[in-house]
Amino acid sequence: EPEVTQTPSHQVTQMGQEVILRCVPISNHLYFYWYRQILGQKVEFLVSFYNNEISEKSEIFDDQFSVERPDGSNFTLKIRSTKLEDSAMYFCASRGDPDTQYFGPGTRLTVL
């Protein structure tokens, strides 16, 4: 069964450094999402992406964040200058037809 994959599974970085989280959505899906989950808290929406552009973003998704679909398979989330409060599990999701969103296993980001 097709699945969403994410790399790396765990990323440790120093405050102020840039990180890129990578996702490979399910191949025939058209809608892509990033969510995050801070330890012990709800899963929160960050951004949705369709037709090579952002369709919606949350207030969390400020100028430090960006997304790209650099080729036909990858979908990336970049954080330009990480802060301690960016430490969280980041999930990528994709959606085809019907409407189920399928989530990847997540990348645990630890900012020191």
Add this chain to the structure above:
Amino acid sequence: KQEVTQIPAALSVPEGENLVLNCSFTDSAIYNLQWFRQDPGKGLTSLLLIQSSQREQTSGRLNASLDKSSGRSTLYIAASQPGDSATYLCAVSLAGANSKLTFGKGITLSVRP
């Protein structure tokens, strides 16, 4: 702003018991509702999706119902097993195919052998 609530936060039951997990949401104009399972430190596994026009969906021992007008959904688990122990998350999307999911905090279920 859509708010999703799941109460209680944790539940412990003996093996074999039938149980119901509750989810409520504040804005009834939803597009669909999904139930997920999350094991500790892991990703989200989609269990069931209910469209706004549907009343329930079934998959194996799981049955999810939706009452849009009252802003409620339930996930029924029949004959619970220790392997069902996990956190169960409810999430709703508002109108629009590209719409984000808004999650509840989840119910952590422990099924005792």
